[in-house]
Each structure stands twice: as C-alpha cells, then as structure tokens.
Amino acid sequence: MIQTDVLVIGSGIAGLTLAIKLAKQRSDLQISVLTKTNEGESNTAYAQGGVAAVWNFETDSFDKHVADTLDAGDGLCDEDIVNIVVEEGPLRVREIIDWGARFDREQSGAAYDLGREGGHSENRILHYKDLTGWEIQRSLMAEQKELTNITVYEHFFALDLITQHHLGYMVTRVTPDIECYGAYVLDKETHRVETILAKTTVVATGGAGQVYRNTTNPVIATGDGIAMMYRAKGRLENMEFIQFHPTALYTPAGDNPVFLVSEAVRGFGGILKTQDGAEFMQHYDERKSLAPRDIVARAIDNELKKRGDDFVYLDCTHLDPEAFVAHFPTIHQKCLDVGIDPMQDMIPVVPACHYICGGIRVDEHGRSSIKQLYACGECTSPGLPGANRLASNSLLEAMVFAHRIHLDVLKHIDQLDWRTDIPDWNTKGTTDPREMVLLTQSWRELKDIMSNYVGIVRSNVRLKRALDRMLLLYQETEALYTTTNISPPLCELRNLITIGYLVTRSAAMRRESRGLHYTTDFPNKNGHIETCIL
Ligand code: FAD
Ligand code: SIN
Numbered sequence: 081m082i083q084t085d086v087l088v089i090g091s092g093i094a095g096l097t098l099a100i101k102l103a104k105q106r107s108d109l110q111i112s113v114l115t116k117t118n119e120g121e122s123n124t125a126y127a128q129g130g131v132a133a134v135w136n137f138e139t140d141s142f143d144k145h146v147a148d149t150l151d152a153g154d155g156l157c158d159e160d161i162v163n164i165v166v167e168e169g170p171l172r173v174r175e176i177i178d179w180g181a182r183f184d185r186e187q188s189g190a191a192y193d194l195g196r197e198g199g200h201s202e203n204r205i206l207h208y209k210d211l212t213g214w215e216i217q218r219s220l221m222a223e224q225k226e227l228t229n230i231t232v233y234e235h236f237f238a239l240d241l242i243t244q245h246h247l248g249y250m251v252t253r254v255t256p257d258i259e260c261y262g263a264y265v266l267d268k269e270t271h272r273v274e275t276i277l278a279k280t281t282v283v284a285t286g287g288a289g290q291v292y293r294n295t296t297n298p299v300i301a302t303g304d305g306i307a308m309m310y311r312a313k314g315r316l317e318n319m320e321f322i323q324f325h326p327t328a329l330y331t332p333a334g335d336n337p338v339f340l341v342s343e344a345v346r347g348f349g350g351i352l353k354t355q356d357g358a359e360f361m362q363h364y365d366e367r368k369s370l371a372p373r374d375i376v377a378r379a380i381d382n383e384l385k386k387r388g389d390d391f392v393y394l395d396c397t398h399l400d401p402e403a404f405v406a407h408f409p410t411i412h413q414k415c416l417d418v419g420i421d422p423m424q425d426m427i428p429v430v431p432a433c434h435y436i437c438g439g440i441r442v443d444e445h446g447r448s449s450i451k452q453l454y455a456c457g458e459c460t461s462p463g464l465p466g467a468n469r470l471a472s473n474s475l476l477e478a479m480v481f482a483h484r485i486h487l488d489v490l491k492h493i494d495q496l497d498w499r500t501d502i503p504d505w506n507t508k509g510t511t512d513p514r515e516m517v518l519l520t521q522s523w524r525e526l527k528d529i530m531s532n533y534v535g536i537v538r539s540n541v542r543l544k545r546a547l548d549r550m551l552l553l554y555q556e557t558e559a560l561y562t563t564t565n566i567s568p569p570l571c572e573l574r575n576l577i578t579i580g581y582l583v584t585r586s587a588a589m590r591r592e593s594r595g596l597h598y599t600t601d602f603p604n605k606n607g608h609i610e611t612c613i614l
Pocket of ligand 1: 122236286296457473
C-alpha cells in the first residue's frame, strides 16, 4: 500500500503542470504521478501546431479568440469557461516559458513567430517548429525533476478508482456523495496490484484515439481515465464529439499511429486538392482549406466517397522551400522518408481520429462529480471545445485547468485525510490468459466497428449496427476479465469497448447534426442546445 497526498494519474501536460505547481507551492506535500509507460510518452509529446494564446494585442484580442472558439464549438461551448481559458491562457504560457519551454521567434528575434490554423481569425499559435509538444513535454519533465516532493511511477497502470463501492456499499449513478480514496494500480514490472491511497486524486489520462483504425494518437491513448470514471459512476458528457483531423499522412500500409501533417501547414499556405489537382474547399466554406476541422474533414470525406479515392492531396509545392523546411522540419523529413518530396510532390492525406471533445464533466475548478476527484486535460469535458475544438486550444486548456485545480486542491487538502480501511485488490479465481491473440483480434474488430459505423458521417442504422456488434465484444471481454489475470492489453481493450459504447450511445441520443456529430437522419440542428450526459 502506498500513501500519498495527491495522486496524479498521467504525465502529459495536464498531469505534470499540476504536479509541478502543487510541489512548488507546498514542499511538505507528497505528490505521486503515475504513467503507464515512460514519463515522456503522451499525446502531449506528439503535438505539432502549437498553443493558441492571444499574444499580439495590436492585432489580436481576447474577444476575437473567444469568438473563434465559440464559432468552432457550434453552440455547445460554455461561454464563461471559454472566457476563463482565453483570458488566463497567456499567463499560463508565460509560466511554462519561465520553466524553460522554447517557442520560435521571428527572424529579428524581437517577437514570437505566431502561426495560424483552421478557424482562427488571427495568427496566435506559439510553436516550436513542428515539435511543440515534444518541447513542452521536455521542459515539464526537466522542471519536475528539480522537485524532490514529486515521485513519478513509470509503468504503473491505473486499473480503477477506489470509492465506497470497494468498501461494500452500493454505488449507483444517482448516489449523491461518491468519494474517491485513490486507485488500484498494476505495477507492470512486478505484476502486483498496488493500492495507492490519496487524499486527493486527479485523472489526467489523455485521449482515446485508439478506438478508431486511423488515429494520430499514440498507442497509450485508450481512454482509461474516462472508462474508470464511468465504472466509478461519475458524470461524463459530450462523448459523441470525436474530432477527425483532416490531414494525416496517407500511407498504403496504414500506420498506427498515423503521422500528422499539422494544420499549421495549411496556415502556412498549403492547399487541399483532389487527386486530379483541383481545389475543392471553396465548395464547402469561404475559409477554404482553413475552415474549422469538422467542416474540412467532412468535405474531404465527401470528396473521397464521391470519387472512390483513398486520399486527397495537400499541395505545398508553391511554398518557399527554405521557409517550409525551417518551420516544418519533422514533417518534411517524414515525407522524404516515405518517398515524397513536399517541395516537388503533393502530400497524400486522409482524415484520422485526433481528439475527443467530451469526457469527464468538470466544473470551473476541474472538480468532477465525485468528491476528492479532479480531472484535467483531454479526458475532460470542461465546456471549452463544445461540439468541436478549435485548433491548438487543447494544450492551453490543460494548462489553465491545471492551475485552477492546484489552487482548489491547496484550499482543501489540509482538511482531508486518508481512508485506510480499503481492501486489497481481489485476484481470486483468475488464471493466466491462454490466447492473447484473441485480445488483438477483438481490438481490431472494435476499431473496424467504430471506423465503419461511427465515423465522420453517421446514421441511425449504422449506430444500431455498431451497438449490436459491440455487445458481443463486450460480453466476450468481460468473460475474459473475470476469469484471467489482469494485464494492460486486456484492461485497455475493456476501456476502449467502454469508450466505443459511450461514443455510439451519445451519438444515437443526439437527434441532430452539430459540430463534429453529423448524421444523415438528422442533417440539421434541432434548435435545442442540449448536452448528452451519461
Ligand atoms: P496526454 O498528454 O495524452 O497524457 C496522458 C498521460 O496519462 C500519459 O502519461 C499516459 O501514460 C497516462 N495514462 C493514461 N492512462 C493511464 C493509466 N491507465 N494508468 C496510468 N497512466 C495512464 N493540441 C494542441 O493544443 N495543439 C497542438 O498542436 C496539438 N497537436 C496534436 C498533434 C497530435 C499528433 C496529437 C495526437 C494531439 C495534438 N494535440 C494538440 C492535442 C493535445 O496534444 C492533447 O490533447 C494534449 O496533449 C493532452 O494532454 P493530457 O495531459 O490531457 O494527456
Ligand atoms: C495540428 O498541428 O494540426 C494539431 C493542432 C491541434 O490538434 O490542436
């Protein structure tokens, strides 16, 4: 049994920013950070385009950033939260700069080089070449290592949040005062399940892109935190809003994850074209290739279906080669590695699952519906993305909420204590799994179901078919779970089935098309602005 003051599950931008802030403010607090692989592996580390924040007040303003966020969110953003994130954002970016994060400057060195992405009316994206996430992850890890009261547990896989349920009480979705006492965690090296007791727990487990066949998310993105919250009977919402990034690099082999070609490339002048070389975005939106992501991804999907093509092109051949390579060295190199010279050849691209807008419902202090349990980052639904996240708002949101959570935790932590009567994890009656291949096959089946029936364009028939098919996978996986020894692949599959089910069920509940959710049965908005709560 491990006892800690604050348990943070996740070492991406959300988890590490929060841990660092708490550790700096209170050197007497013990902060434990869990990560299921190594500390540096996270969605954060893959972020390319950058962080959106109002930086140049001569051309930009909070009002404009708020307006762009609300416009992308298509009626479902919480306007107060949008104002909070936009207005507090620049202060939080300044803090990580002070901790050592580097962002590119203009050639004169006087000002930051601000990029643009889809849906933004101004240049406001701070970036470090096309490796912004890598740079942020690097600087946060360096800062964390200076703080002796943070312990990072690598290869520790959180299985379940501990609540009254584990003490034998009946806990349902309508139980009013569910409390969290920590988590059961699998130490992947010893194969032991540890009980980690915490006065306060924070879920910062990131996204769930691995539920689809094509995704830009690394293999760790299996929605564990959202699924744990669902099992703990906490409140979730907006799960139907899955963001497909319009431009992932197309390769016939179908990599996992697929390599992202940043939206910043379109901000830099890249133009989408069909395989015959014709521009098409003017038929869908006056902002053309720089329209918000839902519009661009749907337009590409439509062109692919209409023409029977496997990809469209992103044309960069007209751009200044020297400037392109300076801004996008990683993208340039990756293209060369697969035999495409972006200065001579157009880049084949397809939409890919990229971000989950819904998740654990949190308030303006990052508090979930369960007591002593906060959530931060991509696993949450704080009211910022609404029905479609504006590009590069995600890193910003994580930093703003990490700050707010740290303030709230500091207010309450001294009144909290550990609950010490928690039983050990029950492993009775489990045997080693005999056919691991069954897990891989089920995972593949789930990805196929989600990609074929719950993708960019949905319908009642498709959603029903997805739910029917998923039920069988669910039953088979639950049977395996109750009879075999616990393993990360089995738990991840189980979590992803929960995610698939929640996305599909929420999609079936929304009887309209809005933002990222488009269904041929209800192609218009229905006039009622409602949130699907689970
Ligand atoms: P993550 O960074 O994903 O961290 C999750 C952490 O939780 C990891 O440490 C993981 O090990 C841990 N974890 C998960 N499950 C468990 C478990 N069961 N037990 C223990 N630990 C667990 N956003 C932008 O704003 N700008 C961009 O330019 C941008 N570009 C992107 C490019 C790509 C290719 C991708 C994939 C995303 C991009 N995003 C971008 C989105 C953004 O990167 C993510 O939303 C954000 O980084 C999420 O941060 P996080 O801290 O919430 O989660
Ligand atoms: C990108 O660089 O295109 C990704 C930006 C984001 O997801 O916010």
